Amino acid sequence: xxxxxxxxxxxxxxxxxxxxxxxxxxxxxxxxxxxxxxxxxxxxxxxxxxxxxxxxxxxxxxxxxxxxxxxxxxxxxxxxxxxxxxxxxxxxxxxxxxxxxxxxxxxxxxxxxxxxxxxxxxxxxxxxxxxxxxxxxxxxxxxxxxxxxxxxxxxxxxxxxxxxxxxxxxxxxxxxxxxxxxxxxxxxxxxxxxxxxxxxxxxxxxxxxxxxxxxxxxxxxxxxxxxxxxxxxxxxxxxxxxxxxxxxxxxxxxxxxxxxxxxxxxxxxxxxxxxxxxxxxxxxxxxxxxxxxxxxxxxxxxxxxxxxxxxxxxxxxxxxxxxxxxxxxxxxxxxxxxxxxxxxxxxxxxxxxxxxxxxxxxxxxxxxxxxxxxxxxxxxxxxxxxxxxxxxxxxxxxxxxxxxxxxxxxxxxxxxxxxxxxxxxxxxxxxx
DNA sequence: TCTGGGGTCCTAGGACCC
DNA sequence: TCTGGGGTCCTAGGACCC
Numbered sequence: 001x002x003x004x005x006x007x008x009x010x011x012x013x014x015x016x017x018x019x020x021x022x023x024x025x026x027x028x029x030x031x032x033x034x035x036x037x038x039x040x041x042x043x044x045x046x047x048x049x050x051x052x053x054x055x056x057x058x059x060x061x062x063x064x065x066x067x068x069x070x071x072x073x074x075x076x077x078x079x080x081x082x083x084x085x086x087x088x089x090x091x092x093x094x095x096x097x098x099x100x101x102x103x104x105x106x107x108x109x110x111x112x113x114x115x116x117x118x119x120x121x122x123x124x125x126x127x128x129x130x131x132x133x134x135x136x137x138x139x140x141x142x143x144x145x146x147x148x149x150x151x152x153x154x155x156x157x158x159x160x161x162x163x164x165x166x167x168x169x170x171x172x173x174x175x176x177x178x179x180x181x182x183x184x185x186x187x188x189x190x191x192x193x194x195x196x197x198x199x200x201x202x203x204x205x206x207x208x209x210x211x212x213x214x215x216x217x218x219x220x221x222x223x224x225x226x227x228x229x230x231x232x233x234x235x236x237x238x239x240x241x242x243x244x245x246x247x248x249x250x251x252x253x254x255x256x257x258x259x260x261x262x263x264x265x266x267x268x269x270x271x272x273x274x275x276x277x278x279x280x281x282x283x284x285x286x287x288x289x290x291x292x293x294x295x296x297x298x299x300x301x302x303x304x305x306x307x308x309x310x311x312x313x314x315x316x317x318x319x320x321x322x323x324x325x326x327x328x329x330x331x332x333x334x335x336x337x338x339x340x341x342x343x344x345x346x347x348x349x350x351x352x353x354x355x356x357x358x359x360x361x362x363x364x365x366x367x368x369x370x371x372x373x374x375x376x377x378x379x380x381x382x383x384x385x386x387x388x389x390x391x392x393x394x395x396x397x398x399x400x401x402x403x404x405x406x407x408x409x410x411x412x413x414x415x416x417x418x419x420x421x422x423x424x425x426x427x428x429x430x431x432x
Numbered sequence: 433t434c435t436g437g438g439g440t441c442c443t444a445g446g447a448c449c450c
Numbered sequence: 451t452c453t454g455g456g457g458t459c460c461t462a463g464g465a466c467c468c
Contacts, residue, residue, distance in 0.1 A: 012468095033436035040436065040468095056435035074436090101439095101468045185466050216442060218466080248438060297435055307462090344437090440467075449457080 003111040003138045003162040004145040004230070007090060007122065009083075010133045010153065012103035013041035016082050017072050019131040020418050028069040032057060035252055035408035036073055073410040081419045085130050093122050098234040106142055106234055111162055119158035138162045142232045143225035146182040147172065147200065173201035173226065183222045188215055200226060244281065249274035250344025254408035256295070257340045262406055263292070264330060269394040270345040271326045275319055278347050279377055284315035286349025288322060290329035295341035308333040314359050315351050318369040319390055322347070 009015060013031040018024040028045035032038065039055045049067050051060050057071075064071060083102045090097055090105055097107040109118060119136040126134050137148025139161035151172060152159040161169060179189035181200050191214065197203050203211075204226035212220040221231040249270040257263050267290055278285060291307040308329040316322055326345055359366050376388045386395050399407050 035434090035436075037434075038436050054436075058434040061434090076437095104468075183466070187465060216465090218442070245440070246438085250437065252436070295435090309461090342436095438468090441465090443462105443464085445461090447458100447460085449459105450455105 001111040002108045003115060003140065004142050005094075005107050005109055005115075005119070005136060005138045006100075006142070006145040006149045007086075007105050007107070007126075007134050007136045008149055009086060009103040010135055011041055011043050011047075012083075012132075013074060013079055014043040014046070015132050016079050018043070019082070020078075024070055028067060030064070030069055030071055032071065032073050032410065032412060034074070034410055035254060036410050036412055037252065037408075040074060071412050073412045073414045075414060077420050078418055082130060082132065085419075086126055086132060086134070089126050089129055090122065092125070093118070096234060098236060106145065108234060109138070115160040115162060116158045119160075123158065140228045141225040141230045143182050143222060144228065147176060147180075150176070150180055170201060173204055174199050176200040178203050181222060181226070183218060188219065191215070244283065244350055246346055246348045246350070247274050247278040247281070247283070247285075248344055248346040249277070250291070250342065252342045252408065253340070253406040255404070255406055257343075257406050258338075260330075260334055260336070263334055263340065263343065264327065265394055265399065266343050266406060267326055267330050267345060268323060268392075269396060269399065270343065271323055272319060272389070272393055274345050274347050275317070275322050276377055276380075278350070279317050279353075279373055282352055282354075283347075283350040284317040284353045285312075285322065285347035286315040286351060287311040287347075288325045288329065289346045289348065290326055290333055291344050291346070292333055292338075292340050293342040294338055304338055306333045306335070311349070315349065316366070317353055318366070318373055319393065320369075323390075323393070 014024075014029045017029055017031060024043075026045070027043070028049055028051075029043040030039045030046050030051060031041040033040045036057060039051055039053065039057065039060065042051050042053070046069055049063050049069065051063055051069070057064075063069070079102060086103075087097070087099055087105060090107060094107040094109055097105050099105050109115065115138045119138065123134050123136060126132060135149050135153045137145050137150070137152045137159045139145040139148045144161050148159040148161040151161075161172065164172065176199060177189075178184055178192050178198055178200055179186060181203060184192070184203070192198070192203065195214075197206060203223060206223055208220055208223055211223045215222070224231050251266070251270065253266070257266065271288075275285075287309060289307050289309040291305065293305040294303055296303050310325040310329050312325065316325075353370065379388050380386065386397060389395065396407075399405060403409075
């Protein structure tokens with residue numbers, strides 16, 4: 001028999017910042033989203049101050065100033081690099097892992113292994129090699145492994161629910177609020193509360209058909225998983241790639257956008273980013289949508305959101321073609337008179353590029369364009385964004401320079417690149 | 433003044449087909 | 451006037467995740 005395990009990095013972004021900045025040790029630290037708008041990571045100390053997840057910065061400004069909280073803009077490139085280091089270390093311990101998010105991985109282990117000891121070894125190795133603290137939980141299903149991890153984080157122990165007795169398991173479930181269960185969000189939790197279901201134990205004991213009706217098949221699966229019946233297996237990287245549905249790039253604007261010219265600029269930039277990421281994954285897109293939104297927090301004006309989709313007969317991965325589709329969408333979706341707060345581009349209908357090449361009339365052109373894009377991406381990865389771009393494409397650096405434009409700033413104590421840029425490696429100097 | 437971004441899956445309803 | 455039933459595909463919207 002095999003056990004499911006979940007490893008997750010504690011307060012991941014905040015912990016990464018701490019690895020590279022000794023001043024942050026034992027101090028409250030928060031990391032900010034794009035535009036320095038929201039809190040997206042908090043160290044334990046910051047959580048203890050009552051700073052909520054996804055709290056808008058301006059709402060917790062007082063707490064931050066009063067308690068000398070260290071504030072940092074996010075540096076996703078660095079977090080991505082540290083994430084792959086953790087995942088590589090985990091692969092030393094199990095051949096069967098699913099990278100679930102930037103800071104989490106499920107994996108399986110033989111249930112006969114001494115699990116808490118095994119978990120301790122993994123945790124020690126990750127700590128030693130990366131400086132990052134992780135939590136690990138074991139159980140019979142993914143949902144229960146999540147729960148074991150959740151409990152472990154509180155107790156700072158490796159929790160093995162796989163070998164827990166019925167009464168131990170019941171105690172653990174009884175002490176867990178239902179909204180802490182993986183798959184139960186605040187909407188479902190509210191609904192469940194109306195029926196008196198407030199703990200994970202109560203949900204586990206709920207009638208399966210009732211759960212199916214009330215929370216759809218996903219809710220029924222959650223109930224089964226809590227009972228120890230596994231409904232979810234590990235999803236491995238190749239399958240994941242094949243099953244990928246969409247690649248998107250969207251941003252909120254620093255100031256309201258009211259001209260089509262500015263919107264065109266933003267949409268072109270987002271298209272470029274999304275297309276680059278899509279090619280890195282090896283896909284071409286068969287369809288593309290553009291969405292524009294007004295400010296959802298301004299209740300006095302009516303919130304307005306609109307989407308247009310372009311579906312192509314043949315998939316493409318080339319910027320000039322994708323940009324034509326995007327601008328076609330923009331023409332249909334843009335209404336003068338609205339003040340827009342956010343826009344995004346979604347690439348869908350993804351097919352692996354090699355399978356996409358079913359062009360009758362312009363196969364040669366398409367193949368050559370694909371090679372060109374590969375060279376462009378490679379160059380830009382090596383020498384920096386926008387080193388090569390098409391003449392009519394946007395230059396992010398230029399847009400950034402105009403400090404009064406729609407492009408937001410994220411520059412509070414921004415971390416250096418550290419592990420992702422040779423020029424910024426730490427240097428150690430000898431005294432005297 | 434100031435409120436993230438990138439994903440997944442499910443469901444309901446409409447269009448269309450036989 | 452009467453106006454089936456079953457299937458598929460697509461889309462919009464909702465809920466959830468990190």
